[in-house]
Amino acid sequence: xxxxxxxxxxxxxxxxxxxxxxxxxxxxxxxxxxxxxxxxxxxxxxxxxxxxxxxxxxxxxxxxxxxxxxxxxxxxxxxxxxxxxxxxxxxxxxxxxxxxxxxxxxxxxxxxxxxxxxxxxxxxxxxxxxxxxxxxxxxxxxxxxxxxxxxxxxxxxxxxxxxxxxxxxxxxxxxxxxxxxxxxxxxxxxxxxxxxxxxxxxxxxxxxxxxxxxxxxxxxxxxxxxxxxxxxxxxxxxxxxxxxxxxxxxxxxxxxxxxxxxxxxxxxxxxxxxxxxxxxxxxxxxxxxxxxxxxxxxxxxxxx
Amino acid sequence: xxxxxxxxxxxxxxxxxxxxxxxxxxxxxxxxxxxxxxxxxxxxxxxxxxxxxxxxxxxxxxxxxxxxxxxxxxxxxxxxxxxxxxxxxxxxxxxxxxxxxxxxxxxxxxxxxxxxxxxxxxxxxxxxxxxxxxxxxxxxxxxxxxxxxxxxxxxxxxxxxxxxxxxxxxxxxxxxxxxxxxxxxxxxxxxxxxxxxxxxxxxxxxxxxxxxxxxxxxxxxxxxxxxxxxxxxxxxxxxxxxxxxxxxxxxxxxxxxxxxxxxxxxxxxxxxxxxxxxxxxxxxxxxxxxxxxxxxxxxxxxxx
Numbered sequence: 001x002x003x004x005x006x007x008x009x010x011x012x013x014x015x016x017x018x019x020x021x022x023x024x025x026x027x028x029x030x031x032x033x034x035x036x037x038x039x040x041x042x043x044x045x046x047x048x049x050x051x052x053x054x055x056x057x058x059x060x061x062x063x064x065x066x067x068x069x070x071x072x073x074x075x076x077x078x079x080x081x082x083x084x085x086x087x088x089x090x091x092x093x094x095x096x097x098x099x100x101x102x103x104x105x106x107x108x109x110x111x112x113x114x115x116x117x118x119x120x121x122x123x124x125x126x127x128x129x130x131x132x133x134x135x136x137x138x139x140x141x142x143x144x145x146x147x148x149x150x151x152x153x154x155x156x157x158x159x160x161x162x163x164x165x166x167x168x169x170x171x172x173x174x175x176x177x178x179x180x181x182x183x184x185x186x187x188x189x190x191x192x193x194x195x196x197x198x199x200x201x202x203x204x205x206x207x208x209x210x211x212x213x214x215x216x217x218x219x220x221x222x223x224x225x226x227x228x229x230x231x232x233x234x235x236x237x238x239x240x241x242x243x244x245x246x247x248x249x250x251x252x253x254x255x256x257x258x259x260x261x262x263x264x265x266x267x268x269x270x271x272x273x274x275x276x277x278x279x280x281x282x283x284x285x286x287x288x289x290x291x292x293x294x295x296x297x298x299x300x301x302x303x304x
Numbered sequence: 305x306x307x308x309x310x311x312x313x314x315x316x317x318x319x320x321x322x323x324x325x326x327x328x329x330x331x332x333x334x335x336x337x338x339x340x341x342x343x344x345x346x347x348x349x350x351x352x353x354x355x356x357x358x359x360x361x362x363x364x365x366x367x368x369x370x371x372x373x374x375x376x377x378x379x380x381x382x383x384x385x386x387x388x389x390x391x392x393x394x395x396x397x398x399x400x401x402x403x404x405x406x407x408x409x410x411x412x413x414x415x416x417x418x419x420x421x422x423x424x425x426x427x428x429x430x431x432x433x434x435x436x437x438x439x440x441x442x443x444x445x446x447x448x449x450x451x452x453x454x455x456x457x458x459x460x461x462x463x464x465x466x467x468x469x470x471x472x473x474x475x476x477x478x479x480x481x482x483x484x485x486x487x488x489x490x491x492x493x494x495x496x497x498x499x500x501x502x503x504x505x506x507x508x509x510x511x512x513x514x515x516x517x518x519x520x521x522x523x524x525x526x527x528x529x530x531x532x533x534x535x536x537x538x539x540x541x542x543x544x545x546x547x548x549x550x551x552x553x554x555x556x557x558x559x560x561x562x563x564x565x566x567x568x569x570x571x572x573x574x575x576x577x578x579x580x581x582x583x584x585x586x587x588x589x590x591x592x593x594x595x596x597x598x599x600x601x602x603x604x605x606x607x608x
Contacts, residue, residue, distance in 0.1 A: 016354045016586065023352060025485050048327060050320045050589045051355060051364065053371045060355065067357045181329050258562070258581065277562065278594050282320065285354045286590030290582050 003029045003102040005295050006093050008081050009109035011037020012281050013271025015068045016288030017106050017295075022071035024296045029075045029100060035068065036061025037110050038272075039281065041132050043153075043160035049281050057134070060281075081109075082241055086264060089303070103303065104295040107242065107254060107262075107269040108288060111235035116148060120204030121231070128210025129229050133157040136228075140165045145228035146213055147171070148201050154232040155179035158193045159186055161230070167192050169224065171199035171215060204229055237273040249275045260291035266303070268294055307333045309599050310397050310406040312385050313413035315341020316585050317575025319372045320592030321410050321599075326375035328600045333379045333404060339372065340365025341414050342576075343585065345436050347457075347464035353585050361438070364585075385413075386545055390568060393607070407607065408599040411546065411558060411566075411573040412592060415539035420452060424508030425535070432514025437461040437534050444469045449532035450517055451475070452505050458536040459483035462497045463490055465534070471496050473528065475503035475519060508533055541577040553579045564595035570607070572598055 005021050007014045010032025021028045034040065042057030049060060068074065079095035084105060086092075093100045113131035115121060121129055130136040133147075137160060145165045147154045150172025156179075158168050170177075170187070175197050177184055187193050196217055203214040205223075212225045239252050246262040246269070247255040254269040256262055256276075262269055270291040271284035309325050311318045314336025325332045338344065346361030353364060372378065383399035388409060390396075397404045417435035419425060425433055434440040437451075441464060449469045451458045454476025460483075462472050474481075474491070479501050481488060491497050500521055507518040509527075516529045543556050550566040550573070551559040557580075558573040560566055566573055574595040575588035 012354060019352050019354060023484060023486050048323050048593070049355070050316060050323060050371060050592075051353070051367045053374045063355045067354060070357045180327060182327050278597055280590075280593050282586065282593050283590045286584075286587045288354075289352070289584050289586050293582055 001101075002090060003027050003100065004104065004299055005029070005292075006091065006100060006102040006105045007031065008093075008105065008107050009037065009271065009273070010035040010068070010076070011039065011108065011110050011271060011284065012064060013110070013284040013288035013291075014106075014108035015064045016285040017108055017270060017292040018068055018071055018074045020289050020292030021295070022074050024292070025073060026296060026299070027073050029077065029102065030068075031077055031079055031081050031095070033078045033080060035065040035076070039064070041134050042156070043133050044156040046281065084242060084245060084267075086245065086267070089266075091266065104266045104268070104298055106260075106288075106291045106295060107246075107267070107273055108271045108291070109238060110272045111237040113231060114234045114236050116201065116231055116233060118201060118203060120206065120210070124204055124206055124210045124229075127208065128206060128227055129204060129231065131231050133160050133230050133232075136230075137161050137164050140228040142166050143227040144225065145169070145230060146201070146224070146226045147230045147232055149232035149234065150174070150177040150179060150195065150197065151232070151234070152179045152183055153234075155183035155187050155195075157230055157232050158195075159183065159190075162190050162193060165192075165228070167194065169226065170195035171201055172197045173200045174198075201229075235272065239273065251275070258290075259294045260287055261294060266295075266298055305405075306394060307331050307404065307406040308408065308603055309333070309596075310395065310404060310409045311335065312397075312409065312411050313341065313575065313577070314339040314372070314380070315343065315412065315414050315575060315588065316368060317414070317588040317592040317595075318410070318412035319368045320589040321412055321574060321596040322372050322375055322378045324593050324596030325599070326378050328596070329377060330600060330603070331377050333381065333406065334372075335381055335383055335385050335399070337382050337384060339369045339380070343368070345438050346460070347437050348460040350585065388546060388549060388571075390549065390571070393570075395570065408570045408572070408602055410564075410592075410595045410599060411550075411571070411577055412575045412595070413542060414576045415541040417535060418538045418540050420505065420535055420537060422505060422507060424510070424514070428508055428510055428514045428533075431512065432510060432531055433508060433533050433535065435535050437464055437536075440532075440534075441465050441468050444532040446470050447531040448529065449473070449534060450505070450528070450530045451534045451536055453536035453538065454478070454481040454483060454499065454501065455536070455538070456483045456487055457538075459487040459491050459499075461534055461536050462499075463487065463494075466494050466497060469496075469532070471498065473530065474499035475505055476501045477504045478502075505533075539576065543577065555579070562594075563598045564591055565598060570599075570602055
C-alpha cells in the first residue's frame with residue numbers, strides 16, 4: 001500500500017504533524033523510537049509551553065503521546081529510517097527491516113546531542129560521561145560533576161543536578177553564558193554550582209571510570225577531580241542520509257521555506273531539524289501544523 | 305515609568321509573548337479586554353492544540369489565562385489601545401484614558417469578525433444578527449437559522465448549533481466549501497443542516513427581529529424564513545491606527561519577517577494580525593514566543 005504521508009520523528013513537531021494529518025484524513029505512518037522526543041530529557045520543569053504553567057518534560061511527553069494515539073488513520077512504528085528516495089512521484093522510505101511507500105514525507109526527527117570529540121569522551125561513555133542528566137543524574141549522588149556547555153541546557157542541567165550532586169562545575173568555552181537570565185540567576189543562588197566562561201575542556205581522564213577533567217581557563221591549564229561529565233554542547237541534526245533531497249545549512253539543518261517545503265516536491269520538514277532560528281517546543285509544534293497543511297495542499301492541488 | 309515591553313492583545317499570541325517576556329525579566333504591560341482572545345468563541349471543541357486531545361475553547365482560554373497570571377513582571381490592563389507613536393527611541397501608547405511609555409511594543413490583537421455590509425445587517429445586530437454562535441446560539445432554540453460562510457468557522461458553528469436550532473442553512477458565496485474534510489463529513493451526517501455553495505446573501509429582512517433572508521443561489525433569487533443569521537465570513541485585523549508604523553498587506557494584516565519584526569525598530573507583531581499564512585492557535589502562540597525573543601534581543605543588543 002502507498003501511504004499519503006510518512007512522518008519521520010515523534011517529538012512535538014512530528015506529533016503535531018500527525019494530529020493535523022489525521023484531521024484531514026491522510027493515511028499516515030509515523031516513525032518514532034521515542035514518542036515525545038527530547039521532551040523526556042528536559043532537566044527542569046517546562047514553564048513556557050502555553051497552557052501548562054509548569055509541567056515536567058516526561059509529563060508533557062506523555063500528554064503529547066496520548067494526543068497522538070487518539071488520532072485516526074495514523075500508524076506508529078518504532079523503526080529507524082535510514083534511506084529515502086523519490087521515484088515515480090512517490091517516496092521509498094527504508095528502515096533496517098522494511099521498505100515503505102508514500103506520496104509525501106515530513107522529516108521531523110529533531111537532532112542528537114553534539115559530541116565534544118575530545119580524549120576520553122568515547123572511552124568513558126556510560127562510565128562517567130553522559131549526554132542526559134535526567135537519565136543518568138541519579139548515579140552521581142553526592143559526587144562532583146562537570147557540565148560542558150553554558151547555554152540553557154547546561155544551566156538547567158546544573159539546576160536539576162543541584163539536589164543530587166555535590167559540587168557542580170559549568171564550563172562554557174565562549175566568553176559569555178547563553179542561558180537566559182532566570183536560569184543564570186537561579187544558578188547564582190546555589191553555592192555548590194560554579195560556572196566558568198572561557199573554559200575549554202581538553203581531556204576526560206580516569207581508570208575504569210572518570211576521575212578528573214583537564215581543562216583550560218583563560219589560558220591556564222587545570223585538572224579537577226570529578227566523577228561525572230555531562231555534555232550539553234548543543235545538538236546536531238541527523239540529515240546526512242537526505243543529502244540529495246534537501247539543501248542543508250552550515251549546521252546541517254534542512255533549509256525550508258515558510259511553508260516548510262524542502263527543495264524536493266512532496267518532501268517537507270518541521271521542528272528542530274530545520275533551519276528555524278528559534279528552537280522552542282511551541283515553535284516546533286507550530287511548524288508541524290504548517291508542514292501537515294502543506295502536505296495536504298500538495299496532495300490535493302499540486303501533485304502530478 | 306518606561307516599560308520594557310507593551311503587548312497589545314491577550315489571545316494565544318499575546319499571552320505567549322508575556323510568558324517569554326517574563327522569563328527574560330522584561331518589565332511588561334499587557335492590554336486585553338478579553339484574555340484568551342477568540343478562543344472563548346470557538347464553537348466546537350479544540351482538538352488540534354498539541355497536548356490537549358480535546359478541550360473547549362472556554363477551558364483552553366482559562367488555562368492560558370492561568371498561565372499568564374503566574375508570570376512575574378507582567379501587568380495586565382483592560383484598556384483599549386487607540387494610538388501608538390515612536391518618539392525619541394520609545395513608544396507612546398495611548399488608550400481611552402491613559403498614556404503609557406515603552407521601549408518595545410508587540411501587536412498581538414488578532415482580528416475582528418468581517419461584516420457583510422448588506423441591508424439589514426447593522427439594523428438587526430443583536431436582534432437576530434450575531435457574529436458569535438457560542439455567545440448567542442442559545443437564543444435560537446428550535447428556530448431556523450442561517451450561517452453565512454462555508455469555511456471551518458461556518459461549519460463548526462453549524463455543528464455547534466445542530467443540537468440547539470431547528471434547520472440550519474450554510475451559505476457559501478464561493479463555488480466550494482473551504483472547511484476541512486472532517487467538518488464537511490460531520491455536517492453531511494446531520495439531516496437538519498443544509499449547505500449551499502454559490503449562495504450569496506443579499507438582504508436580512510424583518511420587523512423588530514429578523515424574519516427572513518433574501519439570497520441568490522446559482523443566479524436564482526430566493527427568500528427563506530429564518531430567525532437568526534450568524535455571520536462567519538472571516539476576520540479583519542484592526543490595524544488602521546498603526547498605518548505609519550507598519551506595512552500592511554491587501555488583507556490589512558501587518559507584514560512581518562521571520563523574526564516578527566515590522567518596519568519600525570522595536571515594534572513587532574504576532575498571531576492572526578500578521579500576514580502569516582496559517583491561522584492556527586499553535587501557530588499564533590509560536591509567533592508570540594518568537595516576537596518576545598526578538599524584543600528581548602532588541603533591548604539587549606540593538607537598541608540605540
